[in-house]
Amino acid sequence: MRRQRYAQAAEQYRQLTALQPDAPLAQAHLTAALVAQGQCAEALQSINKALARHSRDGDLMVIYIRLASTCAAASAQERDIALDYGQLLYKQSPDTNTASAYALARRSSKQRAPVMAPPQRCIARRCNCSSSSRHRTNPGPPRMPTSRRRC
Numbered sequence: 001m002r003r004q005r006y007a008q009a010a011e012q013y014r015q016l017t018a019l020q021p022d023a024p025l026a027q028a029h030l031t032a033a034l035v036a037q038g039q040c041a042e043a044l045q046s047i048n049k050a051l052a053r054h055s056r057d058g059d060l061m062v063i064y065i066r067l068a069s070t071c072a073a074a075s076a077q078e079r080d081i082a083l084d085y086g087q088l089l090y091k092q093s094p095d096t097n098t099a100s101a102y103a104l105a106r107r108s109s110k111q112r113a114p115v116m117a118p119p120q121r122c123i124a125r126r127c128n129c130s131s132s133s134r135h136r137t138n139p140g141p142p143r144m145p146t147s148r149r150r151c
Helices: 006-019 024-037 040-053 058-070 076-092 096-108
Strands: none
Touching: 006 024, 024 040, 024 058, 040 058, 058 076, 058 096, 076 096
8 A cells, every 4th residue: 555556455355355354444444545536425335344343343434434424436325324323432542533423424314413502601690500590691701801900
C-alpha cells in the first residue's frame, strides 16, 4: 500500500482474510486498499463481513461509520446505521476519533441527530437556580453591567 499498488495490496489482504477470517485488522486493511482503489461499494461489503464476525469491535465500527458517511455508493439505510453506530460509540467513549466519525455520520445522514441544547441559566440577581419558571432565563452566562467593565 505504501508504494501505491492498491490492487496488489487488496489481493494480498483478500488472501490473508481467507487464511485468517477472525483477524479484524486484516479486514480493515483490505477495506483501506479497496477504498484507495476507488471501490467503495466493495469496501462496504468487506467491512460488513468483518462487522458480522466482530460486531463489538469499535475500530471496525469507526471504519464503517467513516466509509458509509463518505462513500457515494452507500445507501440511506447504511448511512442511518452509521449514524446509530456513531451515537453508540460516542456515548461510550467520546474521544477525538469517535467524535469526528460521528460528526461525519451526522452530516451525511438525512436523519439529523438531535443536538443537546446548552443549559439555561437564570439571569435574576443572586439566584443560583438553573431554570426556574419564576425567573427569566438566558442561554449564556450572566453578563456584567457595562458600568463595571474594565479595560
